[in-house]
Amino acid sequence: MPRTIGVIGAGQLARMMIPAAVELGLEIRVLAEGEGMSAALAAVQVGDYRDRETVLAFAETVDVITFDHEHVPQEILRELVDRGVPVHPGPDALLYAQDKLLMREKLSELGLPVPDWARVESIEQLDDFIAEHGGRAVVKTPRGGYDGKGVRVVAHGREVAEWFTALAEDGRGGALLVEELVEFRRELAQLVARRPSGDIAAWPVVETVQVGGVCSEVIAPAPHSAGKLADVAADIALTIADGLGVTGVLAVELFETTDDRLLVNELAMRPHNSGHWSMDGATTGQFEQHLRAVLDLPLGATGSRDDWSVMVNILGGPAEGALADRYDAAFAAHPTVKVHNYGKDPRPGRKVGHVTAGGDDLDDVVYEARATAAIFQD
């Protein structure tokens, strides 16, 4: 059986694949952007994921390629596939995680619920869309955005004039994506895993809380999601996973609108912050599941282990010192909470770890998780 998984990218997602791999007797090799990355404790090769030779050479040392991020260029991914390297998710699927315009087109084609959107190539086109949608809209650069970067709410096309200028200079005839500003009650995320042979497993839908475009907190399952909401969310994600041919973990970020619709916001084709709770709160965590999926092994059960799980990100970390300097205080006050430390240097706004609490009283669980995370943040 193939047993060596090559991960391109060495952030916390690659790092958290390591414990799952150790337990299953699998080996992780990482292509890291630089020294001292989060996953540097696996076998690491340092190199540029945009460099063809580097990636091809790395692929020779592993049985299957997967990812910590979605930024590897299509032409390199396609050459890997042509050479017979298993790549999961593959370039045909990753395309839709790499380009938000293509994603919107494809989801509309699949009949999935999305916000009103348009491809705009000029400030005038953008202003027309804004006028038709209540005077404000969300503009996104199709490529390269994450955690709120490359996303702006505008009332006038001129507010993103420099994005149009950059597109014109790029010379590839690009466009921006504009979407209606959705009035939503809350944000949800539906995580699924799909293996190449087609089997899919869905975790319970979760509620995600974003602060400044960055995920801050996740409640699993999403409150009041029993019944229809959970089914609709799972159906959407299963349809996307099948329709786009995603392999590995897929996260679908959703808006629950004030008029009770679910709309697809973003996709991530890899383990995702909205699924960190599953490491402690589900029978099979997303990192173990991702490894199973990319090796085309039968998927594990995705049920919750507790009535409620709450994950809170540690953003920034202590103003001075390291996360571990706070273990004494955090462990003493919160003996049931699981702490995950990404081994990164603290820096304002940076995701440096997360905590997960579980139990049968949601208020208690939310309190435990938030209070623990607070100890690690100044």
Add this chain to the structure above:
Amino acid sequence: MPRTIGVIGAGQLARMMIPAAVELGLEIRVLAEGEGMSAALAAVQVGDYRDRETVLAFAETVDVITFDHEHVPQEILRELVDRGVPVHPGPDALLYAQDKLLMREKLSELGLPVPDWARVESIEQLDDFIAEHGGRAVVKTPRGGYDGKGVRVVAHGREVAEWFTALAEDGRGGALLVEELVEFRRELAQLVARRPSGDIAAWPVVETVQVGGVCSEVIAPAPHSAGKLADVAADIALTIADGLGVTGVLAVELFETTDDRLLVNELAMRPHNSGHWSMDGATTGQFEQHLRAVLDLPLGATGSRDDWSVMVNILGGPAEGALADRYDAAFAAHPTVKVHNYGKDPRPGRKVGHVTAGGDDLDDVVYEARATAAIFQD
């Protein structure tokens, strides 16, 4: 805060500390007996743990020393302590795990329930003990035994004549330990963790099933242990941990006699096979807890996450190929069972992995765990 833990020995116990360390942002360094050991994916130095220079040099690279086994010589441990290296458990405690005669003396002194025992220096003394205890007894070499090695049930002293000869040749004036053959209903194990500052946490008492002197199966909690039995078992282990000054995880193997007494059989001062269920079945697994304890951090909660957890060892492994070759069959049939693969080559009788199932119906859980383990064994 100290963050680098040096583990002497590179078997599966060292290996299973790695995932816990990764999650907490800690570093494990291993002093391995040879290349290709189970824990070889941590930072590894190969060297002999009986060699003073090797161990002292290894200790310079870490913040605290702990163990995968109890065989490091006392004089080396004491030199480490004299040099100010934190060693957990320390030599004063480890002594009682290294020498079963000293252990029996100490436990008797602490007033703890143990089988009738004696120190015997000759076949005649042994025969006297046997005559006084119903014609049969258990003879143990005080040092070096594990998994049933160095333990023999005899009816005549002459059956262990070669052990006396070896003792005489050793020239250290040694003796053997003889114990009454306890009539027991079943075997139990009580796992606790103690940090240097004295705090102790106890997991639920478990039932262990041995086959040929090797642990085969563990049921957590031990059936019918609610109430007094659990309290007595925990009290015994807490008294031992305090009385012997153990730091880190301590496993106390117990006999439940046919006349309803609990007697202490063996001690292990490290994570133990009887505690593997806790990785998946308790809020804090024994490997995370051991790291907390040896770093003198507050201990985690030890409650069960399921009504029942059952751990079954994978002994020997597939006659041909590797454990991972059976993942397809095992994962497809048992999606809720957690599989742990130690990365060892299969060999008859060798512990190469374990599986843990959890749930609320003990019969189902036992079936799931046994059926999964069976897939990995020919």
